[in-house]
Amino acid sequence: MCINLIWNMADSSKSGKPGKNPAAAADAEAKAKEKAARKALFEATRGADIAAAKASKEKNKKQVKKNPKSENNASAPKTPASKEQDVPDKVEAKVKANQSPPEVKTQKRVEGAPKSSEVKPSSKDKLRVEKDPSNEKVTPKSEAVSDITKSVRNLEITEAKPKRSILKAPSSAVKGTGRTRELKSQSRVQTLFDHLPKGVEPRELFGEEKGVSSEGIHPGFIALGLMCSHGQLQGSNKRVIALLNVVGQFFDSYSPPPEKDFKDIEVEEKKSEKDIKKDLAFALQVFREERVDKATEAIVAKAKAKIVQDDVVLIFGSSDLVREVIVEASLEKTFSVIIIDGRPYATERRSKGLDIIKELGNKVQIIKYTSITGLSNVIRSVTKVILGAHGLLNNGGVLAHAGTSQIALMAAANNIPVIVCCETLKFCDKSPTDSFFLNEIGTGFGLHKKFTDAMTPDCGPYLVTPVIKYDVTPPELVTAVITDVDILPCTSVPVVLRVQENRAIKS
């Protein structure tokens, strides 16, 4: 979906801004794209809904904004409109000539996402179907906008459809014991996670019976999606940067389908393919610099001002941002750090806390380390808690690594301020009230080896071991959120989003 948007933006900007500095135009669209792209990946690996919605909104805004400029293209979409019913890539003609890539890319986007595999055929179909009726409309931009919005929304819906839970299989195998218990052996708790995608193997993604072909999808996306789903790529910033890289690769390697040509794109300045690609790459770069790197710097600057001499700071997990904050602050003042870890070393291959220790080891004066169960023993001496986040939700909730909410709860119970560091990039339009709607099921947790052997086969289905990776911290437990824009209370997320929207529309 993000790619969808990207192309839309690209085209709309290129065509709609005559005389404007292409770079600036590219910037604007790039921002939108990146935002969308980022969100898309973010979503793709987590639930695919957030980004889609956001992306579509972003796109909406951009589209609306660019509409006036793309007035001249009004004619162009009209003719293709009729084509849209016939040609498979109907979307193509809608706004700009390059609508076909969006559809394909949409697919790619979708398929890059690890869990959407089973949904893909239907989502594609729906896309097409949806696009059909919308094609009737002749008003170009709004049509285009609504089209794309609709298509993206459909994608969301389809992706959000509960998939057949892989873990359901074993319980269904428990038949024949003849008691009513069988029907209930499907764990209520387990059903809480049915809507979430589970990690899948590449061969499960593609195949004829699945109706999804791996052609037409840039292998970078597939690789990216797999890495995310298999836990090799963790951390929202890392994933965002990875997505941007892949998008860059994709731009590079993209060549328009034979029947269309770049030159068919209605651009004010006839640019060569190379130039357009350069522009896009530049736009990507600018976006990344602004929204990721500079944002990090801004947050670090604000956060380290909040740490005072002789503080005792508590951190959790291995957020890159928080680590930066600590390292930068330790250059100016001396304070001690307590690191809380989720699952300790012995029971998991890689423990996040240990990574942080390795990084901080020589830079910070005193480090204490304990597992989350030891938290109430160390909390008394803590003066501040600094946490990273994966996303900030519309209702003020903080989506972060599982365990963050508990740290916030314990800190609040001891009257200790909790600071969350989060880029505005990660602000999200959803408002889940619990931790189940948006989550990611990971791997790597199961019954300890010494017990698995003792488990008899018919007892197997009675034991489930989900790995819950994220949770939502309620806003009343968080004292402040430090973003690249400002230091805000948790509840100001919708304000920031609205301001950004307005800004985007105006510019």
Add this chain to the structure above:
Amino acid sequence: MSAFVPGSKDNEIMNLFENFIAIGQEQSPAIAAVRTLIHTIQNHDGSTVNQLVQEIKEAIRIVETITGKSKLAVSSCCAQFLQHATLNLANIESAEMAMCKNHMEEEGTKYLQRCERAITKVASAGAPLIFDGAKILVHSNSQVVLEALKLVPENIKFTAWITSSEKDAANEIQDFEYEVDKCANITTNFIQDSEIGYIMETIDLVLVGAEAVVKNGGILNKVGTLSVAICAKEMNKPLYVLAESFKFSLIYPLNQRDVPSEFRYGANNRVRIDYTPPKYITMLITDRGLLTPTAVCDELLEMYL
């Protein structure tokens, strides 16, 4: 406070009471009251137990009338004294007045001794509350709290914030602060009552005394205690009350207005006492042991039945 014309006997009692207060110095007026009552028993020349009890009650009334700020403590102490003294009268086989009188005097004296020992017991039970480097908030200038602070070993250094709450006597505050300041291991800071909210986040625990402990485990104490308690509860800081068991009273206030008005007001008709409900109190440290607020009712029942 009602005007009454003291008779000669009443005068005698008043003088006695004031005498005992003067002798007692640091001790609570309640103890002086008990002494007065014992003296009354000793000098009683009536012939029936009922008369004796009546005389005691009369003495109690007089003493309560002339007591200044410790009215609550005196009142509950006297009530308990009466209870103790007459508790086992029924078991005395002989109906002789002298024996009854002796018994009552004995019981009364035992009670007096317990009361006198009480403050030390409470202080020594309360001293371990304070750990090295603690930051405590003290309110209401209680004598018991002072004793407890003095009993903290020299090697434990801590900081105390003392509120300058409403003064009853001109030099009351200075005395208290002076005494606390004398201790080498205590760093004292004096703050206004209005600064309590500000300072509460750095505090580890709050110590107050009590003028009376009411039936449900709440306390009646100098006005301002309720604000401190609410603030402490909100910031999750423990509130400890140090009180001797003779302050346990049979009053059960429902809210501030339910506190009997003779106790509530002080000089100039200003409010002197407020009621702190038990939910704000972490623990009561008494000479009967460490009590949760719910245990207070139990103890009271035990005393009175």
Add this chain to the structure above:
Amino acid sequence: MGSVEEDTTTSSLLALEALLKRGQYTRSGQISLLTLDIVEKYVQSNCWKTAGDLITWLQDTAETLRKAAASETASGNLILRLIKIVRDDFTNRHRSRNPGLMSQNSVDSEQGLDFNLEIPELRSDVQNTIYELQSELELSAENIAEEADKHIHSNEVVLTMGKSKTVEAFLKRAAKKAVFEVIVAECAPASNGHELAHSLASSKIQTTLIADTAIFAMMSRVNKVIIGTHSVLANGGLKAIAGIHLVALAAKYYNVPVIVLVPMYKLSPEYPLSTDINKTTNRFVSPDQLLDYSDGDVYSKVCAYNPVFDYVPPNLISLFIFNIGSLAPSYIYRLLHETYPQIKR
């Protein structure tokens, strides 16, 4: 004085002391049973004649064991109970022999009695008491489990943490009548939760095993929290395994009732006075479960803590289930009053 018997008792006591000092125990029930064995041997021997002798020996033993392991209060609790029972027995026998004694105010009664009077029936009384205590100890889990039907109903989701023998028996008993689900938090780093999860699943109870970090996330779907504890303190608070405080806080946030299953010998007359309770009565074990030795040089600057116990304040607990019945935390003081000897007034 049978010196042989005395030696046996002393050697058993020394063995128990060594066990405590070296930390070679896992459950306080085990310690309690060993303590009772030692006391039984002593009582059966001829080393004592009067109640006073016995009480003195008991007090000394309690002190020795307390010094051996400050964090383990089970043996001390049992001995205190015995002291109270011995005193009560003595008082009753004494009174029945001297009916003319005026019943005194409870405050002064004990001061008036001389425990050095010999009463022959006392020996058999005490022996009976010890048998009773032993059977109570052994059957505590079953007795508590009998309450299971009243508390767990069908289609509920119950959360627990770590492994407690009492909780296990409770849940299995409840599973006979009701179909419900259990979520077990693994309780890192010792990860006892795995054992419980395996045991429950083997008994065909639908179990979900989660990491400790997921507790808050799951709590919104939980109907009840049922936990065991190491000991119950005099103010109604708990000294439980590290991590239980997290569970209790999360349960309080979602208003989920927290039920604590505890046999009587775990009730301790200590008050957690110091706000730094964790430092005074906590045990810290080796952090090798947290860190790996092979990365030693990297972690040389790090202090790793692996505490065993947590303090849970009484306002987070809804109900205690003892083997004698269920109680609210505010009533613990009464139970203490009845079980343990009064403080000297």
